[in-house]
Amino acid sequence: xxxxxxxxxxxxxxxxxxxxxxxxxxxxxxxxxxxxxxxxxxxxxxxxxxxxxxxxxxxxxxxxxxxxxxxxxxxxxxxxxxxxxxxxxxxxxxxxxx
Numbered sequence: 001x002x003x004x005x006x007x008x009x010x011x012x013x014x015x016x017x018x019x020x021x022x023x024x025x026x027x028x029x030x031x032x033x034x035x036x037x038x039x040x041x042x043x044x045x046x047x048x049x050x051x052x053x054x055x056x057x058x059x060x061x062x063x064x065x066x067x068x069x070x071x072x073x074x075x076x077x078x079x080x081x082x083x084x085x086x087x088x089x090x091x092x093x094x095x096x097x098x
Contacts, residue, residue, distance in 0.1 A: 032084040040077050047073070
């Protein structure tokens with residue numbers, strides 16, 4: 001019950017105007033998110049195949065690598081998304097508009 005009220009307090013309607021976001025902001029956020037997802041998918045694929053190929057003779061990848069896979073994926077996702085958003089806003093990367 002307490003979690004419900006905390007969630008409502010955090011996600012409820014904010015006082016004040018907040019940030020003014022328009023369609024361009026939504027498009028840039030969507031584009032950065034899509035490219036980030038593609039990069040993360042490729043990273044996870046390569047990060048999964050490389051240790052498997054290296055440890056193939058042993059039959060399995062040691063569990064000690066799992067923490068590295070998880071944390072590096074989260075870190076890369078946050079960094080790539082932030083950088084892509086900044087580059088799209090600054091106009092350094094083509095945003096796909098004619």
